[in-house]
Amino acid sequence: MTMKSRTIVSLAAAVVLIVGAYIAWDSFRGHAETVHREAKYAISATELLAAFTADERAATEQYVGVSEQVLEVTGSIRAMESISGGKTNVVLETNDPLAAVVCEFDDPDVPQDWRAGAVVKVKGVCTGMLMDVVLVRCAAVK
Amino acid sequence: MKTLKNLLLLSTLIPMMAGAQERYGTRSGHITFFSETPMENIEAHNHKVSSVIDPATGAIQFAVLVKAFEFEKSLMQEHFNENYMESNTFPKADLKGTVEGMSAAQYKVPGVYAVTVKGDLTIHGVTRKVVEKGTITVEKSGAVVATSEFKVKPEDHGIAIPGVVRPNIAEHILVKVNMSYDKL
Numbered sequence: 001m002t003m004k005s006r007t008i009v010s011l012a013a014a015v016v017l018i019v020g021a022y023i024a025w026d027s028f029r030g031h032a033e034t035v036h037r038e039a040k041y042a043i044s045a046t047e048l049l050a051a052f053t054a055d056e057r058a059a060t061e062q063y064v065g066v067s068e069q070v071l072e073v074t075g076s077i078r079a080m081e082s083i084s085g086g087k088t089n090v091v092l093e094t095n096d097p098l099a100a101v102v103c104e105f106d107d108p109d110v111p112q113d114w115r116a117g118a119v120v121k122v123k124g125v126c127t128g129m130l131m132d133v134v135l136v137r138c139a140a141v142k
Numbered sequence: 143m144k145t146l147k148n149l150l151l152l153s154t155l156i157p158m159m160a161g162a163q164e165r166y167g168t169r170s171g172h173i174t175f176f177s178e179t180p181m182e183n184i185e186a187h188n189h190k191v192s193s194v195i196d197p198a199t200g201a202i203q204f205a206v207l208v209k210a211f212e213f214e215k216s217l218m219q220e221h222f223n224e225n226y227m228e229s230n231t232f233p234k235a236d237l238k239g240t241v242e243g244m245s246a247a248q249y250k251v252p253g254v255y256a257v258t259v260k261g262d263l264t265i266h267g268v269t270r271k272v273v274e275k276g277t278i279t280v281e282k283s284g285a286v287v288a289t290s291e292f293k294v295k296p297e298d299h300g301i302a303i304p305g306v307v308r309p310n311i312a313e314h315i316l317v318k319v320n321m322s323y324d325k326l
Contacts, residue, residue, distance in 0.1 A: 031212075031216045031219075032216075060233060064209060064233070066230055067220075067224075068209075068220075081170065083170040083172075083189055084170075084172045084189060084320065084322075085172065085187060085189055087189055089169075089170055102169065102170075102190070104189060104190065125209075127190070127207045127209040127210040128207040128209060128210075128233050128234070129207075130169070130190070130192040130205050130206075130207060130234070131169055131192050132169060134190045134207055134210055136190065136210055136212065137212070
């Protein structure tokens with residue numbers, strides 16, 4: 001094998017290794033931590049619900065987006081509800097008694113000092129609206 | 143999801159006006175699905191299922207946001223939403239039907255009741271009639287818990303799975319439902 005052939009084989013092997021490593025990493029990677037992701041929009045809970053109530057399709061396009069995006073939502077805590085799977089819903093006030101912005105946290109990520117009535121800032125991935133606007137994988141913004 | 147919201151509104155107003163029986167609802171029901179093959183197992187969870195039961199009529203509704211299904215692996219979640227469920231086009235799935243095998247009065251009596259849910263299941267924009275078995279438990283506290291397990295074939299709902307990944311995805315996906323309802 002000539003020097004040139006050896007170089008080509010080595011380069012090809014290196015490329016295969018790098019591509020393989022990338023595919024393996026991409027296949028097994030978990031979700032990026034929401035708290036470290038940049039929020040695409042910062043909005044109040046009241047404004048977010050109003051946007052979905054006024055035009056759900058347009059609000060879904062904007063706030064849910066084609067690919068996953070993070071929102072930063074500010075609001076007053078209406079309630080905190082422990083749900084299944086080690087998760088807690090932090091329900092943000094919207095001035096609509098039948099609808100809210102519901103932020104799903106892993107239990108350990110809910111700040112200990114959060115209480116109903118406190119005004120908080122949350123980062124989360126908006127998944128759309130059913131009865132409430134739903135954010136998942138939420139994190140507190142300090 | 144105006145229908146669900148309207149049902150919730152009615153649930154609040156009608157009992158007050160007519161002294162009728164309460165409805166039961168949840169906004170944080172849990173649905174999981176499992177795909178088990180020799181190649182790999184795939185599992186996803188959705189803790190944001192909305193559901194309402196009206197014992198007087200037996201009506202039951204479920205609604206989920208497809209993007210609220212969470213996978214352990216980020217890439218799987220992307221493929222699920224973009225390639226299979228096309229969740230930008232079909233952001234919600236729902237079931238509208240009736241509960242059979244349980245009277246309105248039994249919602250007041252603690253016990254475990256075997257029920258059948260008949261209705262229309264819409265996934266990926268395709269609606270199919272379903273008849274599934276389940277259990278409704280009325281706890282001593284008055285809480286109502288509904289559980290069910292059933293299987294869904296992706297192709298029945300127009301979900302195309304490329305041949306190259308077909309061995310990785312079960313022909314029938316096992317769906318597990320667990321709802322804890324509160325009185326509305």
